[in-house]
Amino acid sequence: QVHLAESGGESVRTGGSLSLSCVDSGRTFNRHVMAWFRQAPGKEREFVAAITWSGDFAYYADSVKGRFTISRDNAKSTAYLRMNSLGPEDTAVYFCAASPRFTVEKFEKTYDYWGQGTQVTVSS
Numbered sequence: 581q582v583h584l585a586e587s588g589g590e591s592v593r594t595g596g597s598l599s600l601s602c603v604d605s606g607r608t609f610n611r612h613v614m615a616w617f618r619q620a621p622g623k624e625r626e627f628v629a630a631i632t633w634s635g636d637f638a639y640y641a642d643s644v645k646g647r648f649t650i651s652r653d654n655a656k657s658t659a660y661l662r663m664n665s666l667g668p669e670d671t672a673v674y675f676c677a678a679s680p681r682f683t684v685e686k687f688e689k690t691y692d693y694w695g696q697g698t699q700v701t702v703s704s
Contacts, residue, residue, distance in 0.1 A: 582606045582678045582693040589674060589698030592666055596702070600661040602676030602695055609657035613679040615691060616650060616661045618672035618700075625675070627686035629661065639684045643669075666702045673697040 588600040602614065615630035629650035631638045638650050649662040659676055677691035685691075 582608060582612060584676050584678060584693055584695035586674065586676050586695045586698040589700045591701040591703065594667055594702055594704045596666050597662070597664045598666060598700060599663070600674055600676075600698060600700070602659040602661075604657040604659075604678065606657075608680075609678075610654040611680065612693075613681055613684050613691075614650070614652055614659040615677045615679070615684070615686075616659075617675045617677060617688065618670075619675070619697075620669075620672040623672075625688060627688075628674070630684035630686065631659065632684055633682070637684065639686065641686070663700070666700075668702050668704060671700060671702050673699050 583605040586602045616628040617625050619625040627641050629640045631650045635652045647665045652659045675697045676695045678693040679691045
């Protein structure tokens, strides 16, 4: 079973940086693709980034490529999202998700487990 809990969301100024964490309290973390999604007010949830089981490959949405970095530490059952050069358009609730599939995917339906989300607010 997978139980995900995000942390690290807060309010930052435009141009700032933030790191999010997602801890899995289950025992199969290293056999799941991990991903981050986000949902801005009044918008649908969208894919941000995903990383393979081993962490050797990551896939990003175009909107965050070059600014965000996804990583994982299987020994700590934790996935991370490092966010740089933040702008108001990055304001959203950020969710981590886990998939038992082997390939990274950007579609919500491929992820079986979700955290509750953590709020990131970027103001000018």
